[in-house]
Amino acid sequence: MSEDDIIDYFDFENMRKEEPDFCPLYAKNKKCHDMESLNCYLCACPNFRYNDAGIATIDDKIQYSYCNIESKDGRQGIYGAKIHQDCSRCTVPHTKSYVKAHFNHEWSAIFANSFAAK
Numbered sequence: 001m002s003e004d005d006i007i008d009y010f011d012f013e014n015m016r017k018e019e020p021d022f023c024p025l026y027a028k029n030k031k032c033h034d035m036e037s038l039n040c041y042l043c044a045c046p047n048f049r050y051n052d053a054g055i056a057t058i059d060d061k062i063q064y065s066y067c068n069i070e071s072k073d074g075r076q077g078i079y080g081a082k083i084h085q086d087c088s089r090c091t092v093p094h095t096k097s098y099v100k101a102h103f104n105h106e107w108s109a110i111f112a113n114s115f116a117a118k
Helices: 003-009 012-018 096-102
Strands: 048-050 056-058 061-063 065-067 075-079 082-086
Touching: 003 012, 003 096
Parallel strands: 061 082, 065 082
Antiparallel strands: 048 065, 056 061, 075 082
């Protein structure tokens, strides 16, 4: 498949029809992000940074994840003594134009630095 064919294949509507077991939300016809044209190629965001050991201590809480591009639609959620990035309102990596700009046939290459701490 060509790059464009692959990107088009990962359109939410197509994936729901062709790959119903890829995501549990497909069976419910529910999108993980509220947007008209959701592309699922970068289901996992390459801008998400995570470290099991923690990244920083902020006000006696341990931060485990953050957004590398500081998306205006993301936020830091506090869950007890843990801080995690909440990406639920961010659509940045799920647009066709973003996928096209960052596309790589070697999918893992897009995520090469995704799990490194600050």
